[in-house]
Amino acid sequence: MTRFRSWYWFGLVVALLAIAMIAVARGAVSVSLAGVIDALRGRGDATAIAIVRDLRLPRVVLGALVGAGLGASGAALQGALRNPLAEPYLLGVSGGAAVGAVIAFALGVSNDAMITLAAFAGGIAAVFVALAVARVGGRSTRADVRTLLIAGVIVGAFANAAIMVALVRAEPNTLRGALWWMMGSAADATWRRVSWLAASILLAGGALVYWAREIDVLSLGEDTAASLGVDAERSGRRAFLLAALLAAATVSAAGLIGFVGLVVPHIARRMGLRAHRPLVIAAALIGATLVVAADLAARTLAAPTELPLGAITALLGVPFFLVQLRRTS
Amino acid sequence: MIEFKDLVVSYPGARLNAVDGVSFVSARGKLTALAGPNGSGKSSIVKALVRRADIPRGSATIDGRDVRLLSYAELARSVAVVPQREEAAFPVQVREYVFLGRYPHLGLWRAPAKEDEQAVDEALSQAGVEDLAGRDTDALSGGEWQRVRIARALAQKCPALVLDEPTTFLDVAHEMAIFELMSSLARSGLAVLLVSHQLNLVARFADTIVLLDRGKVATSGSPTEVMRADRLESIYGWPVVITRDPAVGAPALVPLRRPVQL
Numbered sequence: 001m002t003r004f005r006s007w008y009w010f011g012l013v014v015a016l017l018a019i020a021m022i023a024v025a026r027g028a029v030s031v032s033l034a035g036v037i038d039a040l041r042g043r044g045d046a047t048a049i050a051i052v053r054d055l056r057l058p059r060v061v062l063g064a065l066v067g068a069g070l071g072a073s074g075a076a077l078q079g080a081l082r083n084p085l086a087e088p089y090l091l092g093v094s095g096g097a098a099v100g101a102v103i104a105f106a107l108g109v110s111n112d113a114m115i116t117l118a119a120f121a122g123g124i125a126a127v128f129v130a131l132a133v134a135r136v137g138g139r140s141t142r143a144d145v146r147t148l149l150i151a152g153v154i155v156g157a158f159a160n161a162a163i164m165v166a167l168v169r170a171e172p173n174t175l176r177g178a179l180w181w182m183m184g185s186a187a188d189a190t191w192r193r194v195s196w197l198a199a200s201i202l203l204a205g206g207a208l209v210y211w212a213r214e215i216d217v218l219s220l221g222e223d224t225a226a227s228l229g230v231d232a233e234r235s236g237r238r239a240f241l242l243a244a245l246l247a248a249a250t251v252s253a254a255g256l257i258g259f260v261g262l263v264v265p266h267i268a269r270r271m272g273l274r275a276h277r278p279l280v281i282a283a284a285l286i287g288a289t290l291v292v293a294a295d296l297a298a299r300t301l302a303a304p305t306e307l308p309l310g311a312i313t314a315l316l317g318v319p320f321f322l323v324q325l326r327r328t329s
Numbered sequence: 330m331i332e333f334k335d336l337v338v339s340y341p342g343a344r345l346n347a348v349d350g351v352s353f354v355s356a357r358g359k360l361t362a363l364a365g366p367n368g369s370g371k372s373s374i375v376k377a378l379v380r381r382a383d384i385p386r387g388s389a390t391i392d393g394r395d396v397r398l399l400s401y402a403e404l405a406r407s408v409a410v411v412p413q414r415e416e417a418a419f420p421v422q423v424r425e426y427v428f429l430g431r432y433p434h435l436g437l438w439r440a441p442a443k444e445d446e447q448a449v450d451e452a453l454s455q456a457g458v459e460d461l462a463g464r465d466t467d468a469l470s471g472g473e474w475q476r477v478r479i480a481r482a483l484a485q486k487c488p489a490l491v492l493d494e495p496t497t498f499l500d501v502a503h504e505m506a507i508f509e510l511m512s513s514l515a516r517s518g519l520a521v522l523l524v525s526h527q528l529n530l531v532a533r534f535a536d537t538i539v540l541l542d543r544g545k546v547a548t549s550g551s552p553t554e555v556m557r558a559d560r561l562e563s564i565y566g567w568p569v570v571i572t573r574d575p576a577v578g579a580p581a582l583v584p585l586r587r588p589v590q591l
Binding site for chain 2: 078079082083084210211212213214216217219220221222223224226227228229230231232269274275
């Protein structure tokens with residue numbers, strides 16, 4: 001096992017800042033790095049200032065926050081569920097959020113904040129449905145983690161089916177909106193959306209970091225966790241809900257961006273991290289870097305056409321994951 | 330000292346109580362063995378002790394304190410348990426793994442102090458796994474992994490230690506090594522409660538055997554008192570004879586052959 005060295009932190013932060021700088025500079029109109037710095041400080045060309053401050057920066061920050069949320073969520077979930085294949089979308093969050101958004105579209109809601117809220121509510125509702133299903137399916141009153149995972153997948157599948165049915169007769173506008181959720185995109189970034197997402201991620205991510213040692217113990221299994229003074233059921237549910245909260249917030253802000261939550265924790269572990277406090281933080285940094293890079297690729301690879309961000313992360317994530325799977329087996 | 334008084338454990342939806350009025354004591358300085366056929370309630374007693382199962386009647390106490398009145402952390406500072414199964418999803422370095430035994434003392438935020446490092450070092454050496462400290466848990470053999478798990482429990486620094494079937498899947502040498510380790514831990518003053526199927530080893534090492542049958546104590550006492558052919562035959566439903574272990578003179582069980590209708 002590789003040993004994690006403290007300078008890796010420095011590397012992670014520098015990598016994120018560097019990719020963010022490049023992402024702000026590159027695009028339909030390229031701005032030099034010096035130009036970016038000037039624009040950030042409010043100096044120089046007014047067009048450059050507008051592009052950097054109002055268009056690119058919110059988009060880059062939104063991408064970083066989405067990646068951070070998904071990475072932290074995945075790291076916590078894999079530990080708490082003791083499953084290296086667990087990822088936030090398995091909980092039904094994604095399907096639920098999409099249902100919420102599509103319902104809002106279908107009801108003719110056009111207010112951006114309301115749609116975000118509807119998606120968030122849909123994602124959280126799906127998680128509670130999954131929890132309830134797990135409780136019914138489990139042998140006792142306790143919601144077993146494995147049952148929970150299966151329940152999440154089933155709820156997600158049901159949500160997807162519901163979307164398909166709802167979209168059969170959908171207006172083109174609704175269709176486009178729904179498609180946007182399923183492909184994932186950071187294009188509609190506004191500072192308002194960014195600040196809302198930042199608040200959710202700081203809150204739920206902070207709580208995960210606060211309770212991270214419990215996840216260390218939980219990852220040894222429920223019986224061992226109980227013998228080490230952790231109420232396995234309560235702690236497991238808490239980690240599960242916080243991870244779901246993070247995922248729901250990111251989905252409501254940028255749609256479905258697959259594989260980040262699955263792959264990023266593995267990268268952090270490969271760097272030698274095991275304890276969940278540093279692991280969750282590192283996964284957030286790596287996830288942020290990855291999504292900002294993927295969004296940069298989405299904007300620039302086929303310019304002026306924009307590629308769907310969720311498809312880029314999946315295209316990067318699947319091969320990476322296959323290599324990982326081959327190495328471990 | 331761990332004490333069970335008229336303990337009843339039941340699971341929701343089950344017709345019979347898994348444990349039905351069990352009383353016995355696991356005293357400090359003694360190795361107490363809990364034996365009995367599959368499904369006789371051994372693991373349920375361990376579950377009740379760490380509050381993983383409800384106790385509708387009776388009590389489980391550690392040094393006189395009812396486990397239901399202790400916080401989870403207090404409980405984990407009073408009794409260390411090595412559960413039957415544990416599958417770690419992600420490999421960890423052995424020393425880090427043993428350090429998790431300090432969680433009941435550290436809680437969510439306290440940084441490890443010198444005493445925690447010391448407790449871990451002591452636990453590693455008591456369990457004889459100092460040499461493995463730098464290895465990863467997925468690179469251990471079955472016997473090493475069991476000793477490392479015992480080290481983790483020892484790092485909790487509890488007056489009582491409970492092991493649920495610690496020698497399943499182990500070969501003779503590793504099994505003996507674990508029993509010797511438990512015996513020496515008991516002599517060092519711990520209350521050691523061992524759940525085991527290995528009646529012959531238990532008869533050689535344990536001070537007291539508590540034999541369960543269908544949720545009740547069938548018999549308990551010294552190995553010579555408990556290891557009686559008629560009793561074991563009726564509990565296990567299989568013909569047996571009791572001989573003497575030629576090396577140490579402890580009672581030894583030899584199951585006889587009989588035709589089985591398949």
